Amino acid sequence: MPIDPTIALAAPPTVEQIAWDTADVLLYHLALGAGGDPVDPGELRYATESGSVVLPTFAVVAPTLRATRPPRVSYPGVEVDLRTILHGSQRIDVHAPIPRDGKATASTRVADLYDKGSAAVIVVDTEAKSADGTPLWTSSMRMFSRGEGGFGGDRGPSGPPDPPAREPDHTVFTPTLPQQALWYRLLGDRNPLHCDPEVAKAAGFPRPILHGLCSYGLVCRALVDEVLGGRAQDVRSFEARFTGVVFPGETLRTSVWRAGDRLLFATTVEERDGAPALAGGELVTAGGGPA
CATH class of the missing domain: 3.10.129.10 (Hotdog Thioesterase)
Known part of the structure; x- marks a missing residue:
């Protein structure tokens, strides 16, 4: 069975050491369009070594920076075809400023599984800590895997809330x-x-x-x-x-x-x-x- 909730939810986290440097952060910012005006100081703080800013969303790519193959959805108790996967949602919680040059211990685990009938929702959390044990960030990813439901689990929460019923600010x-x-x-x-x-x-x-x-x-x-x-x-x-x-x-x-x-x-x-x-x-x- 591609998804075994008993194994997946009881498994200890997978731990790996990750590292990044200023060039990685600059590449991330450039991949988000930073530097569109190469003489604008507001753009250059993202795109050159003269700045110190790190967008908090850098945390979602830090563990995969040097990957050269398509990603796999493979965890203890979870082994599904990437072609069945839709990225449902992403959350990042920042506990401390992310440095431009850093190392961290990243612990990843299947935090929850939801059974939508025709699909499964796989919730994967990653916690990153600095060398001295200081929490840096926690990311939480929800993936829909088509055709992998029906294992008898909780259906989980409903869809996103509607926006406020007024004009945006x-x-x-x-x-x-x-x-x-x-x-x-x-x-x-x-x-x-x-x-x-x-x-x-x-x-x-x-x-x-x-x-x-x-x-x-x-x-x-x-x-x-x-x-x-x-x-x-x-x-x-x-x-x-x-x-x-x-x-x-x-x-x-x-x-x-x-x-x-x-x-x-x-x-x-x-x-x-x-x-x-x-x-x-x-x-x-x-x-x-x-x-």
């Missing part, structure tokens, strides 16, 4: 580049769905699609710059559900609602009449709320 437009997915795949996700037209066609898409985590990072950066006044260090958590595809070159429209120390958001695709991209979005800041 901010609307942020974020263009993507035609080559955006080609940049982003160098961070470790070599799934050919994002670069091979024939693979994309076989999956039912007219052309390769953008990585969901690229859209996720693009929106985080946009909210940091446009709503938080560039204060990436104020982000304590960032979460969103992936509700639709984005094609490289399209424009993201993000509607943002203030709610105390939280920013609630939803992202759509401008060129396709508001087709959904991200939903149930939430950015939590350090005390005091957004600027």
Whole structure:
């Protein structure tokens, strides 16, 4: 059986040592479009060694930076075909500032399994700690595996909440580049769905699609710059559900609602009449709320 909940939920975490340096962080920022104006100080703080900023969403790629093969969905008690997988949602909780050069111990485990009948939801958590044991971040990824349900588990929570029933406090437009997915795949996700037209066609898409985590990072950066006044260090958590595809070159429209120390958001695709991209979005800041 590809999914055995008894084994998966009881297994100890898989522990690995990870490391990154300033060049890795700069590549991540460039893959999110940083440096579009190469003389803008706000852009250069992301794209050159003169800056010190690290977007909190860098944490989701840090464990896979030097991967050169398509990812696998393989954990104790869970062995499923990557072709059945849809990335459902991603959350990152930042416990301490992420340095531009660092090492960490990353512990990964299957935190939960939900049975949706026709699909399974696999929740995978990764906790990263510095060499002295200081918690750096916790990431939580939910994956839908088509055809792997029916094992008798809890159905889990429902879909993302609806946005507030009022006009957004901010609307942020974020263009993507035609080559955006080609940049982003160098961070470790070599799934050919994002670069091979024939693979994309076989999956039912007219052309390769953008990585969901690229859209996720693009929106985080946009909210940091446009709503938080560039204060990436104020982000304590960032979460969103992936509700639709984005094609490289399209424009993201993000509607943002203030709610105390939280920013609630939803992202759509401008060129396709508001087709959904991200939903149930939430950015939590350090005390005091957004600027």
